[in-house]
Amino acid sequence: xxRERREESSESSSEGAGNSRGGAxxxxxxxxxxxxxxxxxxxxxxxxxxxxxxxxxxxxxxxxTEEGKIVAARVSGLRAFQQRxxxxxxxxxxxxxxxxxxxxxxIY
Numbered sequence: 001x002x003r004e005r006r007e008e009s010s011e012s013s014s015e016g017a018g019n020s021r022g023g024a025x026x027x028x029x030x031x032x033x034x035x036x037x038x039x040x041x042x043x044x045x046x047x048x049x050x051x052x053x054x055x056x057x058x059x060x061x062x063x064x065t066e067e068g069k070i071v072a073a074r075v076s077g078l079r080a081f082q083q084r085x086x087x088x089x090x091x092x093x094x095x096x097x098x099x100x101x102x103x104x105x106x107i108y
Contacts, residue, residue: 045077052085054092061104064090068103 052059063071063078063086070090073083093099 045079046082048079050078050082052082052089054089054096054098057093057098060086060090060093060099064099064104066104068100 054060063076065071070087073080076083078086090099094101099105
């Protein structure tokens with residue numbers, strides 16, 4: 001008896017498998033290819049030798065927005081360890097007051 005109910009419910013669910021638009025089920029869920037995002041370094045990623053130090057303000061400024069926010073790694077093209085190093089250097093520079101915490105200006 002239970003098996004009969006189960007079979008009946010599976011038959012009724014398979015009848016309405018298509019979407020309401022009349023096409024194949026899931027056909028509208030195809031992912032579109034997005035164009036590649038351009039990084040700050042144009043075609044290439046920054047070299048692995050790129051290091052950040054909180055005392056070198058000139059090297060930190062290109063990675064800050066006008067509001068003083070740190071640019072995301074997907075925008076800047078930095079690798080994960082470089083992004084962590086940049087974040088640490090910017091935070092240290094703000095703590096020692098080499099950088100302003102609210103704007104892109106440097107203080108010294």
